Amino acid sequence: MYQPYPTPSQQGSAFPPQSYNHPSYSQPPYNNTPHTSSPPPPAVLSPPTAHNDLSSPPYTSSGPRPFPNDGRQNSGSNISIAAKEIKLHANPKEREMYENMADMYSIIKTVEHLEKAYIRDSVSASEYTPACSKLIAQFKTAQNLLKDQVPDLNKFMSDYRLDCRASYDRLAVKGFPATLEHSVVSDSGGFKVVAETVQHFITAMDSVKLNMISIDQLHPLLNDVMESLNKNPSLPPEFEGKTKIKNWLITMNSMKASDELNEEQVRQLLFDLESSYNAFYKLI
Numbered sequence: 001m002y003q004p005y006p007t008p009s010q011q012g013s014a015f016p017p018q019s020y021n022h023p024s025y026s027q028p029p030y031n032n033t034p035h036t037s038s039p040p041p042p043a044v045l046s047p048p049t050a051h052n053d054l055s056s057p058p059y060t061s062s063g064p065r066p067f068p069n070d071g072r073q074n075s076g077s078n079i080s081i082a083a084k085e086i087k088l089h090a091n092p093k094e095r096e097m098y099e100n101m102a103d104m105y106s107i108i109k110t111v112e113h114l115e116k117a118y119i120r121d122s123v124s125a126s127e128y129t130p131a132c133s134k135l136i137a138q139f140k141t142a143q144n145l146l147k148d149q150v151p152d153l154n155k156f157m158s159d160y161r162l163d164c165r166a167s168y169d170r171l172a173v174k175g176f177p178a179t180l181e182h183s184v185v186s187d188s189g190g191f192k193v194v195a196e197t198v199q200h201f202i203t204a205m206d207s208v209k210l211n212m213i214s215i216d217q218l219h220p221l222l223n224d225v226m227e228s229l230n231k232n233p234s235l236p237p238e239f240e241g242k243t244k245i246k247n248w249l250i251t252m253n254s255m256k257a258s259d260e261l262n263e264e265q266v267r268q269l270l271f272d273l274e275s276s277y278n279a280f281y282k283l284i
Helices: 092-119 125-145 153-159 165-174 190-209 215-230 240-253 263-283
Strands: none
Touching (some): 092 153, 125 165, 165 240, 190 215, 215 263, 240 263
16 A cells, blocks of 8 residues: 655654755756857768769768759859850851842742732732832842752742742742733823833834843833733733733743843744734724
């Protein structure tokens, strides 16, 4: 049976006086003096080394070693990436070639938009004709500069993903504005249009007789004849002279500006001009 520890009043002879000088009580149980020592130094980790064993994490005797930086921890670090300009050309000659190719690209796209604008009646015939003629002349100049680098216009358009069918037909096939291909009613008086047509016919025939047989000399003259014929509302749609001039324009468009007509072609052109002029003179 448990007996409680006797109190001092209950202590008698059976319990001699106790001395509380036990060694365990000689020192206070706690050190109440102020703490003045410095904190223990931090643990020194060994420097990270390469760890090629992927089967277990890289542990060392001092504990787990931090993994190498994966890029996410360097978001605040000063990392400078030098931006380098990529040049397509290595010399001035190549630079000029790429600039000429860029001009040809822009002309093809511009003619495509101009053709669609004319079809949708967004531009009038008087605005369309000079703009289209100017673009055709610019295209011929660019094509002449790139005759060695761009021998095939179809391949050029395919390489640069140019889906411009109307532009290709206008620039590469026909080479003259749509107003010269189809009759356009002119606001000018009938007599003035007839006089201009006669003048253009005579100028073209005289130029051929004077041996002006290069393409860059004949093409503008035939353009003027075709344009003046289309301004005559009295002419039938299938006028023979218009068909002949149109075929000659298409033929010259496939040739270079520096090319010249041979003797047979010169005789045939002069014959077609004279026969067309006579047919026109009979109708008026």
